[in-house]
Amino acid sequence: MESVEVRLEHLTKEYNNSFVAVDNVTLTVGAGELLALLGPSGCGKTTCLRMIAGLVDPTSGEIVIGGKPITKTPVHRRNMGMLFQNYALFPHMTVAENVAFGLEMRKFSRSEREDKVRKALDLVKLGHLADRIPSQLSGGQQQRVALARALVIEPSMLLLDEPLGALDKSLREQMQLEIRHLQQRLGLTTIMVTHDQDEALTMADQIAVMRAGQMEQIASATEIYQRPATQFVAGFIGASNFFEAEEVSRDGRRAQLVTTSGIPLDVTNMRLVTKRVMVTIRPEAITVRPLGAEDPVAAPNTAVAVVEQVVYRGFMLHYYLRMDDGTEVIAYRQTQTEGWGPVSAVGDRVRISWDADSNHVVPLVAEAAAA
């Protein structure tokens, strides 16, 4: 199977001439890559995917696959493998008949069909269930059948719409790795819709974060997590603490900032030119220590807070803290970490601090719409 590049150019969908569900989306998925469309419910992910599949007509824009525009091609000639959230297996056909459906439409001979169906079912390790009907299978097995049915037609690309949403957590994690493994082995260009950031981080080469029909950021998992482009992305992927701050002085990329509550910040990567910015700090970057007398009063990247809640999450402790001016702060601490000092309890006054490198600046938006 030859991998193809997929491009969306200024793709827009307006429902009922009034509601813009997908707004001027442009993106490229490299040949053989998996791109995750990530965003909150209702942001237009499914609409986007369905336009690529041909199930929804775009209002404007172009879909280009392997260099060929396919925006006008009807669904049944697009040759795409699509996985639906509820599996969408044909209940009146056996597993083998389900998988053979696409081959029948492509007029393969009976013997070719049987051969390909067997191979596809072996690929998803379900060869022994060929004669079952879908309702006799577990959710995970049904999704595997759907995967075999989509792959057997040798699609030019794979479209997954929250394919694992209905599975329980451990099975979901297993299937994530399995689908990713298959996708990489086949070199199949894939777009996956999800609202689960862990799923996106686990599976994707590129993550496209969507919000209200628009693209916020398209980047690799590490890039998205470590250098979110906007406050929305920083809040949507993992948790973040946000401090509105103003520049005091700057020396190249190094800058001194001060937050609205007066905390001095030392920033090593001041990538914006604006004076007023939002600084985001990941909870795992914040260290919590009991307040000692020897602490410097106004050192940068540190503050005093009160522990409001401690949540035990297995290998992590989540601290919910409140600074004296009322700002809430979240800090994570690994349960096993040595030398982080004793565990602080609810009501303790603590010193929180973090590295200058942990300060990440994003543009300050008028509507503070963090997740």
Place this chain on the structure above:
Amino acid sequence: MKVMDTETGKIPGTAGAVTRDTPGGWLRRQVVGSPNWMILPLLIFLTVFFFMPAIKLMLFSVMTQDPQGRIGTPLTLSHYVRFFQVSLYTDVLWTTIRISIITSVIAAILAYPVAIVLVRGNIMVTRIVTLIIIAPLAVSVVVRAYGWQLILGNGPTGLLNYVLLNLGLISEPLALLFSPVAVVVGSLHIFFPMMVLPLASALGKIDPNLEQAGRTLGAPAWKVFLRITLPLSLPGLVAGVTLVFSLSAGAYVIPALIGGPSSQMLGNMVEQQIIAVYDWPFGATIATILVLIVLAINALSMRLLGGRRIREIQK
């Protein structure tokens, strides 16, 4: 499959019979624990006013009527023999079956697009279509039959003939009224809702994702219909065909008013035998044969619906 529910529903009192404990406990469970008893009033009503007269009528069909009109022994099957030996009677039987089959087949073909629009159309369309289908039910069958008399009238003044003649589509008026065609048209009009409603209900249960999955797998729209929509809507189709067939087989008003002598059906013959000829046993025989045909069709459809694949669809 609401039509069938009464036939599969348990009769109250049979469920708890196997458990052995105090009679009081049994009663309490029956009355408080299970809602089955709520059909009791209906059951009593049906027993008194339907099952008993029906059984009595069927018994008449194997009895003899003496010259004074008294019905009694000896028991005999001679009425059935006579029915199947006289071609006048078997002709009516075949007319009945033929008209019922044609009516249900045409109804099914017409109902599919309507039911699909009903299920997949937007709310306004759905409401309007529903209204168009349901509204005629408010008008009595007799009134509608007379309406069809006006439309199908055989002379050049019949509404349909008048229009067709003036459009130049025909040169001679058609003889539609008092023919089997008129009966089929009239029955279609009256029984159409019985086809559309079960069909729409079955279509409504089909996950639209299935049809979309079929399309992404390479099936053009008509193949999606044949391979996915049609088989998945079979429960509704079978129910609709059974209903329409049963209702048209038992029709009386339509053939009487717009059928004419060539398309009299079993129902009309029952009436003739009992009211005109005053031959109760033979009238009962024809009625019993009609009931048996309808029961046979229902049994057949139950069998179809009980098949493995259709059971899967209904889950």
